[in-house]
Amino acid sequence: MRTIICQEPFRLALTTRSEPIAGPGEVLVRISRVGLCGTDYHIFAGRHPFLQYPRVMGHELSGEIVAVGPGTTLRTGGPVTINPYISCGRCVACRKGKPNACVNINVLGVHSDGGLSDMLVVPESAVIDAEGLTMDQAAMVEFLAIGAHAVARVPTNACGRMLVVGAGPIGIATALFGRLDGFDVMLTDQREARLAFARERLGFEGVFAGDALETVLAEQTGGDMFDVVVDATGSLPAMRRSLGLVAHGGALVLVGVAPGELAFEDPEFHKREAILIASRNALAADFERVIAAIRSGVIPTGILHTHSVDVGELPERFPELIAAADSVLKAITRF
Numbered sequence: 001m002r003t004i005i006c007q008e009p010f011r012l013a014l015t016t017r018s019e020p021i022a023g024p025g026e027v028l029v030r031i032s033r034v035g036l037c038g039t040d041y042h043i044f045a046g047r048h049p050f051l052q053y054p055r056v057m058g059h060e061l062s063g064e065i066v067a068v069g070p071g072t073t074l075r076t077g078g079p080v081t082i083n084p085y086i087s088c089g090r091c092v093a094c095r096k097g098k099p100n101a102c103v104n105i106n107v108l109g110v111h112s113d114g115g116l117s118d119m120l121v122v123p124e125s126a127v128i129d130a131e132g133l134t135m136d137q138a139a140m141v142e143f144l145a146i147g148a149h150a151v152a153r154v155p156t157n158a159c160g161r162m163l164v165v166g167a168g169p170i171g172i173a174t175a176l177f178g179r180l181d182g183f184d185v186m187l188t189d190q191r192e193a194r195l196a197f198a199r200e201r202l203g204f205e206g207v208f209a210g211d212a213l214e215t216v217l218a219e220q221t222g223g224d225m226f227d228v229v230v231d232a233t234g235s236l237p238a239m240r241r242s243l244g245l246v247a248h249g250g251a252l253v254l255v256g257v258a259p260g261e262l263a264f265e266d267p268e269f270h271k272r273e274a275i276l277i278a279s280r281n282a283l284a285a286d287f288e289r290v291i292a293a294i295r296s297g298v299i300p301t302g303i304l305h306t307h308s309v310d311v312g313e314l315p316e317r318f319p320e321l322i323a324a325a326d327s328v329l330k331a332i333t334r335f
């Protein structure tokens with residue numbers, strides 16, 4: 001079978017491997033589509049901490065079950081999507097129903113080989129039925145679930161204005177689910193092209209994240225600022241700045257992860273009685289919510305899916321997709 005391997009930073013190769021076999025409790029999935037995202041770009045560029053090469057990337061997956069191992073209850077067929085966050089089921093987080101924050105988490109395509117391959121074996125518990133979705137849509141469920149999870153992390157009594165910092169794929173996913181939850185959503189970014197996409201294609205107001213950001217946002221909100229600010233940048237300076245955009249009594253949700261130390265002025269945090277929340281990965285319930293939303297037609301997946309690449313072209317076209325990040329919202333590899 002064909003497999004795309006990242007042999008070392010900046011070196012992707014199309015190779016062949018023998019087909020894996022589903023063991024007890026596992027299923028063999030024929031991969032149809034693989035969405036590409038910032039995580040893959042970081043792995044390719046050697047910027048992912050703790051990653052060992054060679055690695056097969058790919059964690060935004062769709063396909064169909066073609067064989068099942070002993071003791072599995074699933075049947076063959078599709079479309080299915082895969083929850084790539086494989087949890088241990090035993091640790092403190094798993095016992096609390098938070099496998100997305102599993103102490104021993106294994107993320108397909110990061111900690112172990114992912115789905116940029118004709119075939120992939122996964123535990124049957126990772127398979128999610130995506131009936132009614134196209135293969136392209138089913139491959140978009142994972143990144144949308146990250147946004148849905150960020151919105152699900154917002155305290156239930158929060159309502160009103162939401163500001164999403166960073167208008168990349170995760171920021172857009174968050175904005176879409178924030179809007180579905182009834183928030184008045186605005187975006188900010190340092191890249192005009194991304195704000196223009198969000199405004200023209202998705203109807204989100206955006207503010208350029210320049211020097212005057214605080215002033216402009218204060219004007220737009222009558223001085224109140226935002227009940228919920230969601231950081232989807234993974235940039236420490238942006239995360240630090242975000243606290244100043246939170247309304248008194250509001251919440252700051254951090255989706256993007258940044259290496260390093262995040263520091264705030266405590267009086268700024270305290271005077272707001274702000275709530276600081278991390279959002280990591282996504283839960284099965286978030287995947288289900290996304291699938292239901294796509295089925296009901298409220299997520300414009302055709303607009304979000306901006307680029308397609310055939311598997312054979314991927315090694316050559318990958319650098320170009322990274323370079324065009326301002327105009328690539330979601331690129332999907334076709335098998």
Ligand SMILES: [Zn+2]
Binds near residue numbers: 059060
């Ligand atoms: Zn991703």
Ligand SMILES: [Zn+2]
Binds near residue numbers: 089
């Ligand atoms: Zn665990």
